[in-house]
Amino acid sequence: MTGYADDLALAHLLADAADAVSTARFRALDLRVEAKPDLTPVSDADTAVEREIRALLATHRPADGLVGEEYGEQPATGPTGRRWVVDPIDGTKNFVRGVPIWATLIALLEGDRPVLGLVSAPALGRRWWAAVGAGAYAGPDAAHGEPVRVSGVGRLADASFCYASLDGWEATGRLDAMLQLMRDTWRSRAYGDFYGYMLLAEGALDVMVEPELSLWDIAALVPIVTEAGGTFTDLAGAPAPGDGSSVATNGPLHIDVLDRLGRPAER
Structure with missing residues (x-):
């Protein structure tokens, strides 16, 4: 200990x-x-x-x-x-x-x-x-x-993808990227709140993302995901809590998810 x-x-x-x-x-x-x-x-x-x-x-x-x-x-x-x-x-x-x-x-x-x-x-x-x-x-x-330990899934096509809701993604200019990411994964579900991150830590799903969180929403989740072998950053790739957005993955999928969600669409 x-x-x-x-x-x-x-x-x-x-x-x-x-x-x-x-x-x-x-x-x-x-x-x-x-x-x-x-x-x-x-x-x-x-x-x-x-x-x-x-x-x-x-x-x-x-x-x-x-x-x-x-x-x-x-x-x-x-x-x-x-x-x-x-x-x-x-x-x-x-x-x-x-x-x-x-x-x-x-x-x-x-x-x-x-x-x-x-x-x-x-x-x-x-x-x-x-x-x-x-x-x-x-x-x-x-x-x-x-x-508990995160999964070893290495391709988005095989990944179970989780999110909280779609509302906030439209405000960030990333809704189209989110929808395409959902289409490109094996399965997508909106478990929401803490639960998606805990399923990620247990290896039951592979990606969990949210566009906006407060410190109290995210702080307890970070050590659990990372100590389970996962990666947890904000949308810019900085270590969480960062700017309050979240991209949590099993690790192998992280760069691909960041590349798809990290840049808002031009308006």
């Missing part, structure tokens, strides 16, 4: 607490849902999970910084500049409609580099985690994890 063993143990503790809160509110008849200023939904479960995690981090890592989707940034007070990044419920639209594909995302950053990631999807009974140098794992909990 690497020097992040204690941090991973804490991440699992945070996830256990988050799961207890979120599962109690999933499909609750009195679930409260409001619209944020950007018109995306937020439920009382989102805010309750983040408050629980913030309270635990204040106890266990009081000097570390914290960035959360619902309550913003709390700067680090210690000399290391480490930051925890939390998305209390990734897939809120699924959550509020009773679809079980949602998760709590927990990451640890050193500078701008994600060095630890954990994704907990209690309605699926599954969790994924990784730290730099320690490999990537999946299982129902910390005690029952098995190593």
